[in-house]
Amino acid sequence: MTTGPTPPRKQIHLAAHFPGVNNTTVWADPRSGSQIDFDSFVHLARTAERGLFDFFFLAEGLRLREHKGRVHDLDVVGRPESITVLNALAAVTDRLGLAATVNATFNEPWELARRLASLDLLSGGRAAWNVVTSSDAFTGENFRRGGFLDRADRYTRAAEFVAAARALWDAAGAGQRSFAWSGDHFAIAGESTPPRSPQGRPVVIQAGDSDEGREFAASAADVIFTRHGTLEAGRAFYRDVKRRLPRHGRREEDLKLMPGVTVVLGDTAADAQERAAEIRRQQISPQNAIHALELVWGRDLSAYDPDGPLPDVDPDPDSALVQGRVRHADPFEAAARWRALSEEKGLSIRQTVIETTSRQSFIGTPSAVAAAMAEFVERDAADGFILVPHLTPGGLDGFVDTVVPLLQERGVFRTRYTGTTLREHLGLTGTGVERSAA
Incomplete structure (x- = not known):
């Protein structure tokens, strides 16, 4: 009996998220370093490049968050602007993609397209833009027009923003000096951006799980940054987003799904589980547990x-107790879900927050983590992962040293970079200029 060649195994894509200012990072750990010193960015980026990751990912902070009218503790030192940091990192890395989160609500297409095209050109075709939106007037107070945008208009503006930026990049790539765009949100006429980079135009990343966000990703994104707690939830999300692509004239391989995950390693499964539990206890201190609860309930719950048990009062849907952080779209639904979980498992406030706010994590020995990641990708629950370490800047070191070699042995992860641009790393066909803008 003659058998055909064994089909190649589906390859895993990996990226690194610099944790910065959030409740993922364990600041009390003695190994925790600065989240603003350039050396911290360099260490994490170079570790990701040593691990042959596709890209390095920075979040955005447009305003210091507030809790009960005071600056949120985690924001006391602020956050550097992402494109500025990535331009500097372009000089100390060679192949690693450089992804900046930039808000499409509070920026303008020509100016942002020019900044991203500059990063793309200077890095040799390694730039990416993580498109986010906001209807938050609190954040918008930093901007001339007051920042208010109806929630329903966020994605229509973002879609037009991306289309205008892509048209501008394509005009520059075609050697056209002049540029014009007219739509519902923008009317632009001027000169094009810097010359075309080797990858054509920056990769577009989108983060969002609403129906509008999924449709926007299917129409306009190259990568979607998401989060799902189980293999089956990941598979359902994967199927839903991929099935939307054909109506936008796109193929399944045109969009990579990369959930954000944490990884906790141990010499044994029990050791890893113990470490993971301790990390969660450090991330969700008693004070942070009450803060997280107030984000759902919109009430002062300091008493x-x-x-103890969860509050028996209803959430306040119109609360301004917490500013600059995204509340649940339906706080009543979230509160009911938390109460049901708490009652089912007999959980306290802190225990409930620990269980409901944890990301999908891979916990175990390096070989177990490598096997689990390979299964997620093989079974179409993801195309890869964006790792969010709990330590800055050394949180990726153990993964790169122990898990990456095992993924390579399995034949599911590269042993060297075969391209120079981010599009090549991601396996996105062409240069990005052939497909019409969404």
Whole structure:
């Protein structure tokens, strides 16, 4: 009996998220370093490049968050602007993609397209833009027009923003000096951006799980940054987003799904589980548990015991108790879900927050983590992962040293970079200028 050649195994894509200012990072750990020193960015980026990752990913902070009218503790030192940091990192890395989160609500197409095209050109075709939106007037107070945008208009503006930026990049790539765009949100006429980079135009990343966000990703994104707690939830999301692509004239391989995950390694499964539990306890302190609860309930809950039961009062949907952080779209639904979980498992406030706010994590020995990641990708629950370490800047070191070699042995991860641009790393066909803008 003659058998055909064994089909190649589906390849895993990996990226690194610099944790910065959030409740993922364990600041009390003695190994935790600065989140603003350039050396921290360099260490994490070079570790990701040593691990042959596709890209390095920075979040955005447009305003210091507030809690009960005071600056949120985690924001006390602020956050550097992402494109500025990535331009500097372009000089100390060679192949690693450089992804900046930039808000499409509070920026303008020509100016942002020019900044991203400059990063793309200077890095030799390694730039990416993570498109985010906001209807938050609190954040918008930093901007001339006051920042208010109806929630329903966020993605229509973002879609037009991306289309205008792509048209501008394509005009520059075609050697056209002049540029014009007219739509519902923008009317632009001027000169094009810097010359075309080797990858044609920056990769577009989108983060969002609403129906509008999924449709926007299917129409306009090259990568979607998402989060799902189980293999089956990941597979359902994967199927839903991929099935939307044909109506936008796109193929499945045109969009990579990369959930954000944490990884906790141990010498044994029990050791890894123990470490993971301790990390979650450090991330969700008693104070942070009450803060997280107030983000859902929109009420001052400081009188409640973190080790006691959840509040029996309803959320306040119109609360301004927390500013600059995204509340649940339906706080009543979230509160009901938290209560049901708490009652089912007998959980306190802190225990409930720990269980409901954790990302999908891979916990175990390096070989177990490598096997689990390969299964997720093989079974179409993801195309890869964006790793969010709990330590800055050394949180990727163990993964790169132990898990990456095992993925390579399995034949599911590259042993060297075969291209120079981010599009080549991601396996996105062409240069990005052939497909019409969404």
